[in-house]
Amino acid sequence: MKNKIVNDGNKIFNLLGKEKWKYLLSVIICAIVVPAFELTLPWVTKWMINAVEIGSKELLIQGFSTMIIIFILYSVLVPITAYHFEGRSHKPLLGVRLNLLKHIIGLPFNFFSQQHSGELMSRLTGDIDELFDFYKEQTYDIISILVKGIGALVMLLMLDIRIAIPVIVLGILSALSRSYMIKSLKDNSDDVRKLSGEANSLVTDSLGGIKVVKAFKFEKSLLKNFASIMDKATRKAYDRNLIDIKRDVLSYIISTLNFFGVLCIGAYMISTGTLDVGSVFAAIMLQEGIIEMFVTFGNYGFGIKIQLAKSARIFELFDEMKEETGEYEGSDSYICNDELITIKDGRFSYNDREAILLKINIRIMRNEFVILEGQSGAGKSTLSKILTGLMPLESGNILWCGKVANMAVLRNNVAYVSQEPYLFKGTILDNLKIGNPKATMEEIYETTKKACAHDFIARQPQGYNTLIGERGLTLSGGQRQRIAIARALLKEASILLIDEGTSAIDSEIENILLDNLISEVNRRTVIFVAHRPTIAKRANRVISMGKGIIKAC
Numbered sequence: 001m002k003n004k005i006v007n008d009g010n011k012i013f014n015l016l017g018k019e020k021w022k023y024l025l026s027v028i029i030c031a032i033v034v035p036a037f038e039l040t041l042p043w044v045t046k047w048m049i050n051a052v053e054i055g056s057k058e059l060l061i062q063g064f065s066t067m068i069i070i071f072i073l074y075s076v077l078v079p080i081t082a083y084h085f086e087g088r089s090h091k092p093l094l095g096v097r098l099n100l101l102k103h104i105i106g107l108p109f110n111f112f113s114q115q116h117s118g119e120l121m122s123r124l125t126g127d128i129d130e131l132f133d134f135y136k137e138q139t140y141d142i143i144s145i146l147v148k149g150i151g152a153l154v155m156l157l158m159l160d161i162r163i164a165i166p167v168i169v170l171g172i173l174s175a176l177s178r179s180y181m182i183k184s185l186k187d188n189s190d191d192v193r194k195l196s197g198e199a200n201s202l203v204t205d206s207l208g209g210i211k212v213v214k215a216f217k218f219e220k221s222l223l224k225n226f227a228s229i230m231d232k233a234t235r236k237a238y239d240r241n242l243i244d245i246k247r248d249v250l251s252y253i254i255s256t257l258n259f260f261g262v263l264c265i266g267a268y269m270i271s272t273g274t275l276d277v278g279s280v281f282a283a284i285m286l287q288e289g290i291i292e293m294f295v296t297f298g299n300y301g302f303g304i305k306i307q308l309a310k311s312a313r314i315f316e317l318f319d320e321m322k323e324e325t326g327e328y329e330g331s332d333s334y335i336c337n338d339e340l341i342t343i344k345d346g347r348f349s350y351n352d353r354e355a356i357l358l359k360i361n362i363r364i365m366r367n368e369f370v371i372l373e374g375q376s377g378a379g380k381s382t383l384s385k386i387l388t389g390l391m392p393l394e395s396g397n398i399l400w401c402g403k404v405a406n407m408a409v410l411r412n413n414v415a416y417v418s419q420e421p422y423l424f425k426g427t428i429l430d431n432l433k434i435g436n437p438k439a440t441m442e443e444i445y446e447t448t449k450k451a452c453a454h455d456f457i458a459r460q461p462q463g464y465n466t467l468i469g470e471r472g473l474t475l476s477g478g479q480r481q482r483i484a485i486a487r488a489l490l491k492e493a494s495i496l497l498i499d500e501g502t503s504a505i506d507s508e509i510e511n512i513l514l515d516n517l518i519s520e521v522n523r524r525t526v527i528f529v530a531h532r533p534t535i536a537k538r539a540n541r542v543i544s545m546g547k548g549i550i551k552a553c
């Protein structure tokens, strides 16, 4: 268990990457400077009180001057170290968030069909913010309070061991009182995190599906669900407060006992002449730091488990295996005759479920217009994603120009238009340039004309520079599909694969678009997933699928 805590603690700091040592150095310096100044105060207090007691003006002036020097140094050094530390602790957070997003984007395509985007958002934002608290506050607190506590303990032992012993005993009791109920705190914070993930998922669902929500008058039911999650979260917060209050009351009793204990022992020792007044004052000031150290130990020493549990959700994502796409060595490493893609005995199933593709054997030739047809659920989109290199085959081989192809090779050579094309928030031009960032405006106009998109784009308020909102929601479904086709055409890949990408386009425009795509066949192969027999009639070849197998080719 101890090893696990050390390993997980290491993992948290390793998330900082190259910034780790710079961050740790700045936190250590800052956490030493502040308590070091605070520790000088009991010592100067003792000095000045004793000076008054023995009536030494000279000692009093020396004590006073030391106090002023400490004050000036404190006022200058503490803000400088704090400023430096603040800056250092913000930078790594950005790095952690960026690395996590980079990792998430690199995960296999299938991972996203099993995860809710709201849940992922909650990890990228809420969980990382909590991690930031750990970097920024808890690490600093632990180090500074330990420095102050150990320093105070050494000073108190040097002052008088008889006062130090009860302080240590009460301190240990205080630490135990803080760590008491740590299990219920951990369970509570696990529950709160789960609820926050659920709430996030519900909000992203409600906003993403706002049309359905409104059309089906689903608002009430959604709000009821949301209120129920929030209600549970509020009750958990209330439970948490109750646990905190109990722990605080226990700590308060112990701190008060400690204060009065030191005062009584000190007063007794002054009365018996075994300790001077200054030392008793210093002991009263020092005991606070010692108790604080034990309390912190109780909070963080044991409470670190809570932090590790919070970070576990981030590590879970980092532990997800990235997809192995392999490398694309460039077109020169392939000698391509007519056969572009070949699948031999391809089999595929989603997450160990029943196989969707059973024993697929197909060949996709150069310069042909192929229709991929089949009943709904036959596996056309699944096969399209495999041909595009979004998912690997479970078994069998996929070849590009006769050579076994990895996913990177397919992604480079196939341009894909999905069933529900996704457009990004930004302008129409931004979205088109995803296909080819270097495309000139002439090339873009030529391509959008082929995709029957130029005319409606030109009619937009700012033409190609019109903002289209989140997911392109300011455009019609058919317009979005045409932009997606133009984006894929701009990629200049050897194969253009359109998975029912014209379903929202009226038949008149669809016919013109098909004519244009058929004339593209001189430059590239077009694979068109379609249900309509009118489209199939125009193809060079029809690949017919049924229940995971190729029925006719």
Ligand SMILES: Nc1ncnc2c1ncn2[C@@H]1O[C@H](COP(=O)(O)OP(=O)(O)OP(=O)(O)O)[C@@H](O)[C@H]1O
Binding pocket: 113, 350, 356, 374, 375, 376, 377, 378, 379, 380, 381, 382, 383
């Ligand atoms: N991410 C997924 N996880 C699990 N099963 C899936 C997933 N995506 C699709 N399926 C299943 O795979 C089967 C084939 O789906 P696919 O979308 O490939 O069919 P399709 O032929 O394109 O259908 P349609 O014509 O309706 O679009 C279906 O039974 C579907 O339920």
